[in-house]
Amino acid sequence: MPSWPTKLTVMSQYTPRVEAPSKVTGAAKYSSDVQPTGWLYGMIYRAPWPAAKVTRINLDKAKKVRGIKAVAAVREGERTVRFYGEELAAVAGTSKQACLDALRAVEVEASMLPFVVNEEIAKRPDAPRVWPDAPNLSEPNLREKGDVDKAFADAAAVVEGFFTTQIQLHQPLETHGNTVSVAKDDVTCWASTQGVFSVREGLASHLNVSQEKVRVITEHMGGGFGSKFGPGVEGGLAAQLSKMAGAPVKLMLTRFEESLAVGNRPSSFQNIKLGAGADGKLVAFEMNAYGTAGVGAGAATAGGGGGAGFPAPYIYSVPNTRVRQAHVAVNAGEGRAFRAPGHPVASFGMESIMDELAVKLKMDPVELRLKNDPSEVRRREYTIGSERFGWKQKYKPPGSSDGTTKTGVGCAGATWGGGGRGTQAEVQINPDASVEVRCGTQDLGTGTRTLVAIVAAEVFGLKPEQITARIGDTQFPPSGASGGSTTAASVCPAIFDTCSKALEELQKRAVMDDARGANWKAACKKLGVTPLVANGRWQEGLSSSGAGGVQFAEVEVDTETGFVKVKKVLCVQDCGLIVNKLTCESQINGGIIMGLGYALYEERVMDSATGVVLNPNFETYKLPSFADIPEIEIVLLDMPERGVIGVGEPATIPTAGAIANAVANALGVRVASLPITPPRVLAALGQVKT
């Protein structure tokens, strides 16, 4: 089995992104910046009702709008609309305004149907059905072990709670979309995607052409967080319109559309009961939970789509557990994978009830976790973290700080799988000593391109800037989609294997024992006129899966206004062999900030009476601003012997749980629903009279 060098010179350093200058200067072209010759704007007509029977879509007037080159219905004939914003038709034209005008000229004959957007109402047997053949509420999925009832009866302490989490939207700064050019024999797509090959597969199937005719390019893209794997309905429509118009079509969604139909983190409603012995050892756990993934949920879909299920009792092992989880369908856009799907939801509920138990047992929350967390790595992280954070000095009994502004601390833990898988790569060493590495992965903004350059530079004894890393193109050797924190662990071993083979070959051809570093130029020169090309693939032994991670949060809560200020978040994260400390820490910063948004600000708001989304913009869908972001301290638990492990997801998991526990510690009462807003804090304090 191959292994990483024990002495690293380029890897595990703080290396700025190789594309940083081009991003800073604006020279970098994101997928949404691409403007192929003769391109047209594309836009989608979306249902303005939450549920309707559509009998006819007339695009004649839309087609006649000046500048419009193509119009297309998503589907011919009658159809049922099941959520506000569902795609019905699309137009392509020479200007944005032409498309906007055309959308207003679309005529739809439809009759509205009863609908439901609120989970609690949708659960009722008499609620309007989202899917006609099955109730909105699925049969709960039951997982049971041990004798739960007896364990609770024997437990020294039992706590119960009801916790809810909101619908969170992905909100990548670059919206969903593609520019697609369908010519006679080939299709080119510039996609804002997490998977160039998965977009190729989707487009080829949509257009009914063979995959070799479809090329997908993602030079730079602005975030996906799990919601950008396939071409989407919008990609299919762009292809269709391009084919009809004989011109490339750029169809990027607006921020408004981004809030309707391209995924979300499902909501949850969690009834949790937890029992422990007098020593704090967990003995019994029971959960009754439900949540919605919009139209992608309920009995009819068996919780398909993004899925509203989540792990329970999450990171803890409890000998007696009974978990019932159900999915509720509502008339809203469906859930999609979202940065650590299920885990932030699970962490918030479980870590909240753990702190309730700690209070009941009069036990320090960190101590309770050390007693019950089965992961040796996480227990170490709690020990390191509490020392660094000053937990012993900062932790006080709930609600015991003085004054109207109260301080509190909390902690929470996470687990994530990740791990590497089949990626291939190719390296070309040119006689002039230049190096090109090609790999069909893509950089979501996490720094993948830089990782490619770093690993190649490490093998060749060069600097990262001496490597040209080419990624984001289906013409390069295949790599998987970037999801599940698998990219670094998939790509780095493949680059290492490829470059190691190339080095061996170069040394053979140059007849040199060591072609690296100072000898590089001389060795390449000996290639004569023919560049050296080598191929390689992901190999076992250079990566692994399974990251833990714990976080500590410190907050100040103004008990008269309900305003929560997060002062500090400390993260202790294990991440195997760190390829680039700078982008690794950036990933963790981003994960924590996203977790902060989940904890305090973000929530898709729908109107029960009309079924529309009320906050489809950044004015009222609130994301953290710089002023909201606390001091973030990151402690990387370096474990090079484990190989490369992805870190994108674990860092966002425990933030909300840690903040919620800190708020509860400050107040002495718990805000059991996310996001923790001033209205909810004031309500929890009993100050709101209704």
Add this chain to the structure above:
Amino acid sequence: MNPFQYVTPRSVDSAVAQVADQGRFLAGGNDLLGEMKEYIASPRVLVNVKNLPGTQDVVIGNDTWTIGANVTIAQIEHHADLKRVFPGLQQAAAEVGSPQIRNVATVGGNLAQHSRCWYYRQRDLHCAKRGGDTCYARDGENKYHSLFSGNPCISPLVSNLAVALATLDATVVVRRGGKDVTMTMAELYQKAWEEVTAHNSLGPTDLILRVQIPNNGCRSAYLQVSEKAIFDWALVSCAAAARVDGHRLNHVRVVLGAASPIPHQVAAAHDLLEDKELDDALAARAADLILKDAEPLAHNAYKVPLAHALIRRTLKQLVG
């Protein structure tokens, strides 16, 4: 948005004449362009008033300070003399939007801005304020809405400047029907209290020219609480002004924002505070009076304790 003509008149008379045919005045455009893009407003002509003479300056007078309608929010935020003499106004300006918004947003636009109610702004709804039959917010998602209203619409006044200016006894000079009329802040918003479709008392051809603030020796303060630390609308805002002698207050004004379609003030509270030594108990009694007639809805009852705290804190800041 729909097509429109764009004109840049050189005089107020010309501006008022040109806006008459289904036009709208354009200054910073933050509010108007949003409405046009959502097809809430589709003016036939945009009358650019940014360069009208006499509307760009802060003029310091002996008795009265004048702020032109086209002075930007950022200018107020960074104006050293305004900050010294009218700190409440400066603080209210500093809390508006983001630096980018404050750089282009104007005093006139901030005062004349329309409702931010998310039902009013929803492109596929036609609420009462837009001429429809229903105020969806009353039985809907109303956590950002008013505690007080005189009509079916419950979208609150969100102009920070209006709240601060109301405590300063400021007046607004408006060109109306060929002559300049002077309105108090209460008069500027009175119609929004009475009429469901009104955002303020301005008619379609009324143009705000300037704001006048008497230099009456009052100290002022402004506080707001939002869901986020910056770049967010106030859940509730509060401004206060008074002549301060030690802890004794005279000529007291306390005004709430984001609580009513108008700057919310209660004369009985002002009377209570007049010529008294401010202490915690007195401030709390004043807050009780100001909130006495609040009519909380399903999701905005938290505004009562929040406003109560803000009133007490703002008053305290006056004497602090």
